[in-house]
Amino acid sequence: MVSACAYSGAYPTGYGRYAKNTEGVPELLFDRLQASGFTHFQQSGTGAIRKYYNYVKVTPMVQALDALGEAWPLRDEVAEAGYYAATLGTGIRCEITVGEKVAVHRYTFPESSSARIVIDLSVGGLAIDLGRTVPLRAHCESLGHGHVQGTVVMEGVPLSVHAEVVNPRWRQMLWYDRRLIDGGTRLDFDSIRHTTLRPFGMLFMGPTRAGQTVEIRLGFSLRGCEQAARNLQLECGTEEPAFDLVREATRDRWRDLMGRVQVDGGTPARRTVFATSLYHSLIKPCFADDESPFWPTSGPFAFDVCTMWDIYKTQLPLLAALAPDRAADLLESLIRVCEEEGNFPIGYRMARGADRFFRQASALAHTVLADAHALGRAPLDWNWALVHMVDDLRRMYGEDFFEHGIVHPISHTLDLAYAHHCTAQVARALNDVHLAEDLERRSRHWINAFDPVTGLLRDSEFYEGGKWNYSFRLLHDMAARIALGGGDAEFIDNLDRFFGYGAGPVTQPGRRPPPAEMLAGYALNRFEGLNNEPDMEAPWAYHYAGRPDRTAEVVQAALTWQFGTGPGGLPGNDDSGGLSSWYVWASLGLFPVAGQSLFLINAPAFERSAVRIDDREFIVETSGHRANPIGADGIDRDPAPQYVQSVTLNGRPLDATHISAADVHRGGRLHLRLGPEPSDWGRKVRPPSASDQVFGLKETR
Structure with a gap:
């Protein structure tokens, strides 16, 4: 549930130096790496940053309270899973670790007659235009004996914190507008606007000798201060310093998760990027068990689903493989949201209001529900789930889809047609044949989205x-979709044009590119790199036209050229781990087709890999694997791809370019023989489609 980070106010997480931008190279917001304190609850590499982020700032100081908000340089940073440390320009060494519902800060002070630790409850969001989040109402109180607590309501959501400092000799006080409230024990704010907001919070203060450490623990809850205090006691105990205890427990959890995937071979740089990508893939969504502020019952509550559009293709299938219990918890939470609010969310960012953000896509939860049901690994009430899946199809753009078989934006036609197909699979498995047939018939409306002359989608927004x-x-019927566009040759020609085969290099935009430059780039109609979610699955479309060699070339180029070990090592937003999980699957030589319980096969980046799924292992091993040479910057830079020559699954020849998700989840051994030239493997046996014929336009309208 809890994250913590050094806070500068920069985009996108509140850490760093950059201002927000959507085109070209980002501009610097600060000329140095700096922080004004340490905040809690950060998003992970997404564009939307104002909802439920960077709250409860803790600042260690040796200055007067007037200096609160000033930023100091950061140096000597250390970052590990569940641990962060840095030295502020004031000379204070800062360390932070987190547990499931707690954060523990440990500060090593220089000698001071009046050191202090300040908790600011007024902060939220970023120091950019329209980036600030202001609490709607708040209260805080001093409980005495090193204990304070408070609640802020941000975007309609109550966040409570109970804090205690492990140093009973220090004084504790409330403050408002950078002024101490001597003797006050409670502050209440019934309504706050941007124009009336003044910073407020609690602080601890006292003398320190050089090298003295002070620990402050914070327990969080979405159900009030009493539960926040219980969460703190459960994870930290009541007496001894808890920093090392919490850090080790969190480290053990990460070791267990990270240890579920092992890779051999490849360069050190590629293994570093792979491990980092695996870590990023498992940061979000956040789970706050028994903490929903929106319904009173216990059970899993997931937030920072920001958004399904980012994570449903790659990250959720990875979660289902590595942490199936948590994947089931996510589905239960999404179904509960649907029951309480009326529809499955596309984005769920812990904010009350009408901004659940459905513009990106429609009905994406249906894909992960269909996969989970096919695998039989989610102990849900599936009749209950099916009710909500069907109802959700009729909401928002779904009403027009139901009546006309086509909606705009046209991409929502594809979403809804596919969601009908996914829901039909669940209905058929539950023996509701009439419902399944009706849903499958409507799933064929995907064809209405395409222009048969160009083989591409119709013009739309x-x-x-x-x-x-x-x-x-x-799609669920790629055979019909390819035939609609003129067959394999036309489809491959369009894909080749999209990926720039035979085209000259383009100039990348710089800082503040003019509109004409950006429009010229958009007019190329080109693959933008993996920063664009719709592009993430496109390399694997070649499989359905019998050209897995093209997939190998595009994927190998992306793995080699678009990712690196240093800052800027991602080709765009990580989008809650969606991009990083793409890297994980691509490196393993697999790609999940969400909603079809299917994996496509490609040449892997490592000589051997093993994925532990419960008590089983799925092993991908190769013969003829060639490690690329290392460039001067430490990254492997030989773009020459390797191609699959032949495949066996559990010792039996496999001519197809796909395997079922059940094959992966039950464990086994996939062996790929690789070579430097394309082969005939995968040219004849295509991945499955819903039909072997083109559905006529008349039938779907």
């Missing part, structure tokens, strides 16, 4: 992309 970006979705 598109979210963060154009019709080329969205035209190569992996």
